[in-house]
Amino acid sequence: MGCGRVGATLAQSLENRGHSVAVVDQNPDAFRRLSAEFSGKKVTGLGFDRDTLVQAGIEDAYAFAAVSDGDNSNILAARVVRETYGVDNVVARIYDPHRAEIYQRLGIPTVATVRWTSDQVLRRMLPLGATDEYRDPSGQVRLAQTDFHPGWVGHAVGTIESATGARVAFLGRFGEGVLATPSTVLQENDVLHVLMRSTDAPTVERVLTHAPSLKEN
Secondary structure: OOOOHHHHHHHHHHHHOOOOOEEEEOOHHHHHHOOOOOOOEEEEOOOOOHHHHHHHOHHHOOEEEEOOOOHHHHHHHHHHHHHHHOOOEEEEEEOOHHHHHHHHHOOOOEEEHHHHHHHHHHHOOOOOOEEEEEEOOOOOEEEEEEOOOHHHOOOEHHHHHHHHOOEEEEEEEOOEEEOOOOOOEOOOOOEEEEEEEHHHHHHHHHHHOOOOOOOOO
């Protein structure tokens, strides 16, 4: 739902991967953002209207993305699709980060556009600690890109996990993802991606953004 820049790009990407795609937008002119080669459905209407959704094929849908410009429309459409049509894979774009957190706790995965963009910009300017990349629907488990003190370079992943109580999901190294083992050694310029309980995040950030203690050495 939504054929703005994000919706059009998303629809095109999904179709390029071999998926059947339907795009819903209340403004028919919005479909001009789709390429001439796009072969999916273009449905004019409100994304939370049941007749519109049925026309788009919601009853056979595997996933639904609500990426219009309106927070209320996106969350309403996401709830209708999940609760009425039983589509499990639903995501809503929410501009207000406070709302995004609330809906995340209700079990609706959200992308808070402003927060994500500002986090990515700040990460390129200043050390931040941890930046969320994913939260499970309950909000209890986080996957986060986490900064680390230079003193951790040369330490094994197993040592990092023991010190933080978190799990190293993977490393970004020279632009590629690396599935780390306990013996994998952290290198300079690695990007660290950590799985942790949300309640443990302050501890994990504090440990990793400071030099290792003597016992960790």
